[in-house]
Amino acid sequence: MPPSRDNFSLYRQLALWGLIYLILAACTSVWFINEKLGFGWRALLDGEVGDPVFVYLTGFEPEFQNAHSVADVETVLTKIRTQMNLDAQLVTGREGQRLAGDAFALAPEILLMHSPPGGGQSGGPPGGGRPPEAPNPERVARATQEYFGGPQRRPVAAGQRPPGRLGSKLQGFVSRDPKFYWIILRVPIPSPEDSFVPPRSSLILRTASPWRALGNLALAPLVTPLVTLTLCSLVFWALPIWWITRRLNRATAATARIAAGNFDVRLEPGPADEIGRLALSINELSRRLAEHTNGQRRFIGDVAHEITAPLARLQFAVGILAENAERDPAQRPAAEQVYRELDSTLALVNELLDYARTGKTGATAAPATLALKPFVEKIIAEENATTRTTLTIPETISARADAKLLERALSNLVRNFLRHTPGEALLAITAHAARDRVVLTLADNGLGVAPELLTNLGEPFFRGQATAPDQPGHGLGLAIVRTCVTACGGEVIFRAATPHGFIAEISLPSA
Numbered sequence: 001m002p003p004s005r006d007n008f009s010l011y012r013q014l015a016l017w018g019l020i021y022l023i024l025a026a027c028t029s030v031w032f033i034n035e036k037l038g039f040g041w042r043a044l045l046d047g048e049v050g051d052p053v054f055v056y057l058t059g060f061e062p063e064f065q066n067a068h069s070v071a072d073v074e075t076v077l078t079k080i081r082t083q084m085n086l087d088a089q090l091v092t093g094r095e096g097q098r099l100a101g102d103a104f105a106l107a108p109e110i111l112l113m114h115s116p117p118g119g120g121q122s123g124g125p126p127g128g129g130r131p132p133e134a135p136n137p138e139r140v141a142r143a144t145q146e147y148f149g150g151p152q153r154r155p156v157a158a159g160q161r162p163p164g165r166l167g168s169k170l171q172g173f174v175s176r177d178p179k180f181y182w183i184i185l186r187v188p189i190p191s192p193e194d195s196f197v198p199p200r201s202s203l204i205l206r207t208a209s210p211w212r213a214l215g216n217l218a219l220a221p222l223v224t225p226l227v228t229l230t231l232c233s234l235v236f237w238a239l240p241i242w243w244i245t246r247r248l249n250r251a252t253a254a255t256a257r258i259a260a261g262n263f264d265v266r267l268e269p270g271p272a273d274e275i276g277r278l279a280l281s282i283n284e285l286s287r288r289l290a291e292h293t294n295g296q297r298r299f300i301g302d303v304a305h306e307i308t309a310p311l312a313r314l315q316f317a318v319g320i321l322a323e324n325a326e327r328d329p330a331q332r333p334a335a336e337q338v339y340r341e342l343d344s345t346l347a348l349v350n351e352l353l354d355y356a357r358t359g360k361t362g363a364t365a366a367p368a369t370l371a372l373k374p375f376v377e378k379i380i381a382e383e384n385a386t387t388r389t390t391l392t393i394p395e396t397i398s399a400r401a402d403a404k405l406l407e408r409a410l411s412n413l414v415r416n417f418l419r420h421t422p423g424e425a426l427l428a429i430t431a432h433a434a435r436d437r438v439v440l441t442l443a444d445n446g447l448g449v450a451p452e453l454l455t456n457l458g459e460p461f462f463r464g465q466a467t468a469p470d471q472p473g474h475g476l477g478l479a480i481v482r483t484c485v486t487a488c489g490g491e492v493i494f495r496a497a498t499p500h501g502f503i504a505e506i507s508l509p510s511a
Helices: 010-037 041-046 048-058 061-065 070-084 108-114 137-148 210-216 220-259 274-325 329-362 372-382 403-420 451-456 477-487
Strands: 087-092 097-101 170-176 179-187 201-207 368-371 389-392 398-401 427-434 437-444 491-496 502-509
Touching (some): 010 220, 048 070, 061 070, 070 087, 179 210, 372 403, 372 437, 398 403, 398 502, 477 491
Antiparallel strands (some): 368 398, 427 437, 437 502
16 A cells, blocks of 8 residues: 555545635625624615615605695505505604504604604614714715616705714614514604694604515615625535545546456545545555456466366377277267367367457557458458348448457457357347447347346356356356457447347447
8 A cells, every 4th residue: 555645634624614614704794794784674774775765755755745634644655555565654743643644553662763852853773873974965866866767856955864874864673572673764844834744753664574675675785795695605615516526526437447347547646635545545456456357367378378288188189089989889979078078178278368368468459440341341251140140330430449359359249149149140230430439339139148147247257147058158258358348448338138139339449
């Protein structure tokens, strides 16, 4: 194993990133609440969110001043009630007597705001609040233009309104028991003798739910920062999440290639965290599997090579024995049986040598451009499979592969077809281009292989015997196919055909 490095775990990385995010989010939230909400309903109305309410309500001041009866006041309140979907009442006098509108009791704090001690104009809620600020008529004009699309109904002069962000004539308050959200607006009556409404009058609006008032507020100052904060959060977290998933996807792809028999896979470990250690473990696993497989293949090749000479001598001796058996008919069956067994053993040894040679030459494969149609036609002719094969390969399709290795792979597949399918079965060979790959498909309509055995096909000495247990073979043919195709830089997939049959799909780099 490679030497261990300093441990900066994935958990610590995410914890540090989360801490930075929380600090930034907390700072942003404090600024947002203080600047936009002011920590209260009153500040919400007094800020930019409440600008449409102020502009809309102050537009009715001339109608209140020109009212000459209760019916006139009720008409104005009906307009406000219908537009804003809030309970509305006009009160007057120090005791807050209802002059018109909905009949509801006023909270004590609302009475104090309507008629503060000392006889002055309405002030802040009990307990104090934000210090008064200078009037801002420019902001009134901007809000009027932005939310109502034109000049306001009545000019507003700076000296006409008491201190406050938009003037403290518009105030908000939340009563606790029962809980209501209140809006109070002082109605100035410059000429009491010309109006039915007394000088000390206030317009009182209330609702049990702030959601009813949402349509009257300017939500852009609230929604825009929140949406911006959400998008920034997504971008902030997207980078580490992408980095982690990218490394995990690479590890997943590497293990899939190892499972397919490609033991040359190596991953870049990257940072010394859990994923980095996983990459190192995958590299070590791939190295050990490669050593084990290559050692197994060398052992098989050495054993096959060592027994080739004794078997050749045995074959020579059995040949002499067969000649002698010609003179003695009683010995002929025994001689023929020995000869068949020896022939089968020699076939096994030859397959073992092929498998071992494939593993040794795979690392030194020499890819070349191969025109697939003539290449496959030559193999079919050499295997005497012309009458049982249909070929559909365009003349223009070429692949990059080692000619000897690809010929060995295709020859094994064709021999497998001839050996394991009935005489009436056919083999269809097709090819097509897929982006930068060429896909060569060999499909037969024979007995096929049981679906549960497909995942093990291509392993040395494994035979798909569930469908045809009496078929000859040693389980090395498809292992040689997989090794040869992999050495050419390709992939091979074995699957079942519908309704029956076997398909080998070989993917190679295109020329």
